[in-house]
Amino acid sequence: MPEVSPDMAALVRRVVERRDAYAAAGLIAGNCTATTGKLLGIALPDRATRLIFAGLPFSPEGLLEELGGRADAAIRRRLARNPATPPGVLVRLLRERPEPGLNPLLAANPRMPANMLADLLSDGQEATARAVAGHPQAPAELLAGLAESGGPAVLRILAARRGLTPDLLGRLWLHGDRHVRAELLRAEACPGQLLMAAAHAPFPLWRRRVASHPAAPEGACQRLLHDPDATVRAAVAESPLTPVSRLYPLLLDPSGRVRRALARRRDIPPSWLDSLARQPGNWLRRWVARNPRCPRQMLEQLAYDPAADVRRAVSRNPASSAFLLARLAADPEAWVRAGAAGRDDLYPSVLQRLADDPAVDVVSAVAANPSTPGPTLLALARHRDRDVRRAVALNPRVPVAVLDSLVEDPYPLNRFVVARCDALSATALEALTGDPEPRIRFLAWKRLAELAASR
Amino acid sequence: MKILVPVKQAALVEDDFELRDDGRDVDPDFVDLQLNEWDDYSLEAALQLKEANDGIEVVAVTVGDDDTEDALRTCLAKGADRAIRIWDDVIADADPLVIARVLAAVAQREAPDLVLAGTQSSDLGFSATGVAMAAFMGWPHAAVVVALDYAPGAATAIVERELEGGLRERLEVDCPAVLTIQLGINTPRYASLRGIKQARSIPIEELSPDELGLEDQDIGEQARGSRVREMYLPDKGQAEMIEGTPAEQAARIAAIVKEVMGG
Known part of the structure; x- marks a missing residue:
């Protein structure tokens, strides 16, 4: 079939003939600036379609701007919620002073300009305050005011923000409850003094946060290593800041959760992995088998483990040799064979054999494998199972x-x-421009318009 | 042999919607229409019987206006042999009894060996149409069918019904019969693009209730067993996450009880 070379004028002519709203919207999204008015007329033929496009996160800006001029409360609500709505349209909606229920939606929209948030906040609604508290660009002075006057829900949202300033953190610590403070203990700006004090707090959640904090004071971590709560000790074991040499006491920790956290560390000595592999619990051996530091000999032993999940973990370990993978590719459990089938360092002959495996999981992994040759992928593109075909795509x-x-x-x-x-x-x-699914047609027309625009 | 599959173009209501001016249904501008989910399964059951046996004709039928034609086109695209649409403005807003009466008249005309309907519709959920249809026709029926064993031409079908508590009931039903099919009985297919294109050119038979011998007394206002008075969103309840120590939580619960009881 000869390659199509899209021409914008021809694309527009065809859309005008078809009167397909999604095709017209696709052209607008694909930078088709010619005859935009005509395309808008096709894209927005009736209220039902206008409502749909007002709420779609992939609606092109030109279309949303056109919708912003409509005096329709339902369309305004959808535009206010839509994260694709251009800032200019959001500001216009605000300036028109519509129904009060719109304000929280506008304030929650990440594209609402930061300088308009104070105006929104003046409506006195709790829902608007919550939305402003969570707005990614909210100015510091607004946030500080909310920390002083906001209710518990507002404080919780503020505490969960990324990049808290020391000033805001201090205010929230002062006014927040135990759960708000637990959130604050995650913040990068959390001072060491506070972390140290929290390491002695009676709440395991606080101590867990300290254990996970990248700037946790040395003394706090040392103390938490012996914490009575297993989740706290597991957090210490997981923290990359804790030197592995200090974790030796956790090797025989009574909690499996702590030992599993230890088995996941990439800097753990092989002798520790060996010790963990000998302890009871499939789950623990599974993490040992996944660890890239696991010695080859140990991997070979684990490849014969009675638990399929452990053998599967071996098949996914980058340290497992192609020879070992070939053995696992013949495992009686499909889930283990699937693990091997996903490896791009598998012997080509083994990969080819797995392409004919009766289990869909295995064949899907072959279909997704970057080492699978083109002719095999072509055959798998006709597989009866839709998930296999999608893996090819x-x-x-x-x-x-x-x-x-x-x-x-x-x-x-x-x-x-x-x-x-x-x-x-x-x-x-x-071929996709006539697809029965509107979203697919939209994409096809958009991409053709982009190709035409780039000519 | 012929299998009749009654289907419905069901309404999917979007999150943010408005009601019609008369307050008895959702404003159609806020509704997306598609083949009722249960009917996907009943059609698939019919198509599987057709594929496993020679000489079976699958006929899809719906009661509805022009907008419902898409549901029939979907059935044709998947492999139904024929499609019939019945409509008259008198049937607008009809209840399941009237719809069942119309479908029973179609069945009388088509003389199928089996009727496979969906257990319920996803939008209104009466679960009544198939069963009422059987009653009007005087045919045996089985509802909520999750397994079907039927040889074309056989005098009976063996079906399994889903009951409460995970129980199943195996039932022998005399045929012809109406079976209402439950979700999960099979894996419905997707129509191929070729099938969709071909289905566009297949004529859909359009009939009026009059042509089926139905009179106003059969399908008009007086034939309805129920009428929608109002559709509305109930007031939202209040919820509060109670935090704190067990003693603090107990104190808060006591405060809420006092507040609600007015004590």
């Missing part, structure tokens, strides 16, 4: 011809995945 090295063959997949999600692939040919995009 998601394969980072899928040849264009294989991808193109999936544009007629009966499963709409698979066609959607294909429509999003950068490698898809213009001819295949052309």
